Amino acid sequence: MMCFGTLSRYGEKQGLEVTILSGDRDTFQLATDKVTIRIPHTKGGKTETDEYNREKIIEKYGLEPKQLIDVKGLQGDASDNIPGVPGVGEKTALSLIQKFGSIENLYEKVEKGEADLKGKQKENIENNKELAFLSKTLGTINLEVPIQDTLDDFKVEEWDKKKVLEIFKELNFNRYIDRFSLRGEEKSKEESKDLFQMVDKSKEEVIKLIEEQKQMIFYIHTIEDLKPEKIIKEKIVGFSIFDEKTQVAIYISVQSEEDMQDFKAIFENKDIKKISINLTKTYILLKQLEINLEGMEYDIAISSYILNPTNNKLEIERLIEQYLNIDVHEWIGQEQEEKQINLFDAMQANQVENNKKEQEKYALYSYGIFKIKEITLKKLEEIGALKLFYEIDMPTIEVLSNMQWNGMYVDEEELNEFGKELTQKLETITQIIYEMAGEEFNINSTKQLGEILFEKMKLPVIKKTKSGYSTDVDVLEKLKKEDPIIQQILDYRQLMKLNSTYVEGLKPYINPKTKRIHSFFHQTITATGRISSTEPNLQNIPTRFELGKRVRKVFRPEEKKVYVDADYSQIELRVLAHISGDEHMIRAFKEGQDIHKQAASKVFKTPMEEVSKEQRSDAKAVNFGIVYGISDFGLGEQLGISRKKAKQYITEYLDQYAGIKEFMENITKEATEKGYVETLFHRRRYIPELKSNNYMVRQFGSRAAMNTPIQGTAADIMKIAMIKVYQEIKKRGLQSKIVLQVHDEMMVEAVETEKEEIKEIMKQSMESAISLTVPLIADISEAKNWYDCK
DNA sequence: AACGTCACG
DNA sequence: ACGTACGTGACGTTG
Secondary structure, three states: OOOHHHHHHHHHHHOOOOEEEOOOHHHHOOOOOOEEEEEEEEEOEEEEEEOOOHHHHHHHOOOOOOOOOOOHHHHHEHHHOEEOOOOHHHHHHHHHHHHOOOOOHHHHHHHHHHOOOOHHHHHHHEEEEEEEEHHHOOOOOOOOOOOOOHHHHHHHOOHHHHHHHHHHHHOOHHHHHHHOOOOOEEEEEEHHHHOOOEEEHHHHHHHHHHHHHOOOEEEEEEEOOOOOOOOOOOOEEEEEEEOOOEEEEEEEEOOOOOHHOHHHHHHHOOOOEEOOOOHHHHHHHHOOOOOOOOOOOEHHHHHHHHHHOOOOOOOHHHHHHHHHHHHHHHHHOOOOOOOOOOOHHHHHHHHHHHHHHHHHHHHHHHHHHHHHHHHHHHHHHHHHOHHHHHHHHHHHHHHHHHHHHHHHEEEEHHHHHHHHHHHHHHHHHHHHHHHHHHHOOOOOOOHHHHHHHHOOOOOOOEEEEOOEEEEOOOHHHHOOOOOOOHHHHHHHHHHHHHHHHHHHHOOOEEOOOOEEEEEEHHHHHHOOOOOEEEEEEEEOOOOOHHHHHHHHEEEOOOOOOEEEEEEEEEEEHHHHHHHHOOOOOHHOOOOOOHHHHHHHHHHHHOHHHOOHHHHHHHHHHHHHHHHOOOOHHHHHHOOOOOHHHHHHHHHHHHHOOHHHHHHHHHHHHHHHHHHHHEOOOOOEEHHHHHHHHHHHHHHHHHHHHHHHHHHHHHHHHHHHHHHHHHHHHOOOOOOOOOEEEEEEEEEEEEEEHHHHHHEEEHHHHHHHOOOOOOOOEEEEEEEEEOOOOO
16 A cells, blocks of 8 residues: 555556545645545535645645655655754745755755855755755655556455445444445345254254263243242243254253253253353353253353453344344344234234244354354454453353352341431431422432522532533532531432432342342443442442441341451552552562552652651542543542642652553553553453544543553452352352452351351462462451441 | 433442 | 543433
8 A cells, every 4th residue: 555656657657547535745746637636624524525636736836746745855744754954844845946946956056056045044954955855755755666466456346245244343333334334234034044954853852962062052042030039030931052063953942940850961061061142141040940050161242242341232133243244133034014814813823933933033043152152262262362261251150140149138127227217317308408498399300409509599500511500429519618508418319329229229129038139240241351230239339438338237147157258458559560560569569568658658758657647548549540540630620639739749659650650651552552452361452442533532542541451450350269269169068158249359158167268268269369479468357247347 | 211410349 | 622530330300
């Protein structure tokens, strides 16, 4: 592509009209009567193109296109590393060439003393002859690059829409799919129906086939089953399997729980490799039938997640569309509204037909799992993530499945009591607020609240949102001194949050049979590799304020058991110390120093012994900021200090911790070049934001680039630790169970007699999960409820 | 469904 | 002049 100058001449010689599309005005030198340059420019949001041929260039510059090289030679171009003559800019260069015609002629005249230049300009030109000629050479587009191709090689051929669609899908170029009208270019059923055969086989045949191949590629077919005692409110009604050897798919219908028992031995055989999607869900569904799923080998949602964790569509249909370019609905043929005759017979026939289609769909799913496994496995290898997949994320499935299965015991009575207390307080405070406001309104409505505070009461507006006045905590805290109603609203908000999310919100999730809450722990959601928790979210149970923290009292172990809780001390800063290699931070951790105090001492130039509480707390905020990818605005906001002051803190910090400064600078650069960042274990996150035209978006990308290796590596380490703890408990045949993970915290509900052993296992597993240049420290505590875990 | 708010690490 | 700390999920209101 470096030879478009040559190509333009070649095209001209062949008698063609040549158009060069370029964003670079340097190409103007190529313009002739037959060669036109098209330059795009934006006008009111729309991109238009201007066309330049020789005539237009002469009109615009008063020069032949070729002479623009001479202009460039004098003027230079910083972005192309062309030096030019110092002190000569666009205007001067242009007028000089208009006058003298070329650099050569200019210097000829200069040497003969005929140039009529004066002062500084004369001096500059005389002293930089070599630079001028060098610049001209550098700025000249080569017209004689050897090329082998002939005109025929450049012929535009009919493009392969299917292939392009496939590539766009893989790269998530969703806008381009529409721009080039590629929707509906998927492989049709006619093309892809021969991908595999669908056959009927008896249970016995299927079992034999799976046992022979030591592998089971399957998709579980479920329907809703809302029985309150179920952990996952679904039941298995069938499953499809794919036989790799014969490329045959089979659908097995499951009428009853007993039906599934025939497959128990296969599911429980760890030597039969299970290949599927959403193995966590499968694990629980089978566990509900007293079948222990073993031999979890490959989950295509997990492999796809590792390939791109910001890909949020990891359902089977989306993956089949993305990787195999098959539209499932089109494939099974969804034209169901054919003959809607009101006859029982017809309905029955329809039913049979629909069942068949349904089964074909599930057959396609298991075929898809097989193909996607092949594709993703190859890609995992290409990006060096096999270890991450097989040794961290796959084993994590079983740990998380067990956490969900075990659940957290909840003292329902205590929860109800707390709820009553909150409701009473809410009633009181609601009346106080109505009175202070002089009217009744919905305090939960930010719109109504805004009207009361900022229109009726005329309080100063601190911040606005898209749709009106902001009334968030930061704003209210600043308004506190203006009117006593503010404190009441803050209290109301706190009570309301606690009652709606943590009392009323939790109640429906308590399983009537186990009296436990069985949250989901998702493994393929976050951009960094962290776990997330839903229905309910047990990773955001209050802890910062006393009243909210009381929610933790309702979570307690069952009789004769005790919680053993362990959390990593400063894991993210330790990871940062390791990957940045910063000597000071490393020393602090090696010597067991107080890291925030050290930072305070460095930022505020104060001896360690003299660091005040405030200084330490400010430095702590700076440390947090560093982990998040710091900005002066953010830090200033956090600390309530000016942006300028915040900037001083940051500059001082980065001067003191030179290794961290270097890391921060390098990581953005590296991420921009490669398009992604990685954790220590090669978990990747692509950051396309870094290529955005929008400054804000790019800034965000830069912060994400700094944060992801830190947060992500910490998440990887925690997963390793959990796997170790899980396997050690299993190996020793202990009865204690892991019940919770909150990013840097892990909780085991331990049998009293096992608790000392569990403490040791946890401490050991967490601290030796990986060896860094700094020690990893886990703090262990035990208690009779979550609240008392320190 | 989107937004504002607020709970956690 | 822009308008910002990183990563999540749930609730209530509003359109």
